[in-house]
Amino acid sequence: MRAAPALILALALAGCDSPAKVAFADASVTLPDDPAELPEGPGRDAVIENCTACHSPSTMLQQPRVPREKWESIVGKMKKLYKAPIDDAAVHAIVDYMVHVQSQPGTAR
Numbered sequence: 001m002r003a004a005p006a007l008i009l010a011l012a013l014a015g016c017d018s019p020a021k022v023a024f025a026d027a028s029v030t031l032p033d034d035p036a037e038l039p040e041g042p043g044r045d046a047v048i049e050n051c052t053a054c055h056s057p058s059t060m061l062q063q064p065r066v067p068r069e070k071w072e073s074i075v076g077k078m079k080k081l082y083k084a085p086i087d088d089a090a091v092h093a094i095v096d097y098m099v100h101v102q103s104q105p106g107t108a109r
């Protein structure tokens with residue numbers, strides 16, 4: 001009987017007792033330029049504080065236009081599913097801002 005590839009790999013790894021060495025050729029990472037800024041509007045600070053750690057402004061601005069209820073559920077999903085540390089007191093302002101910004105020309109798909 002042939003040994004499963006995973007078993008062979010496990011045996012091979014077990015044989016090396018020195019800790020894995022990882023060398024990075026370049027320790028700096030250049031992030032893509034994102035010149036977009038969130039336009040002024042009520043709740044803008046709440047979005048910057050609670051959303052832009054994970055999403056660039058242009059990502060926020062390029063979302064399909066959806067109604068208020070959908071934004072409420074999206075913010076809830078960020079909290080529950082992705083463990084975003086969103087302040088409950090800020091949810092209303094975040095939703096207000098996203099609805100406001102999507103009502104401006106050129107901000108939503």
Ligand code: HEC
Binds near residue numbers: 047054098
């Ligand atoms: C902890 C990181 C994190 C934070 C903070 C965060 N998100 Fe997300 N968000 C994600 C991840 C992960 C996805 C899924 C990305 C994908 O599908 O490519 C996502 C997806 C989305 C999407 C795409 C639609 C969807 O339902 O998946 C929207 C819109 C969105 N986030 C809005 C927000 C808003 C608004 C906030 C602030 C209230 C926020 N996010 C904060 C991690 C985060």
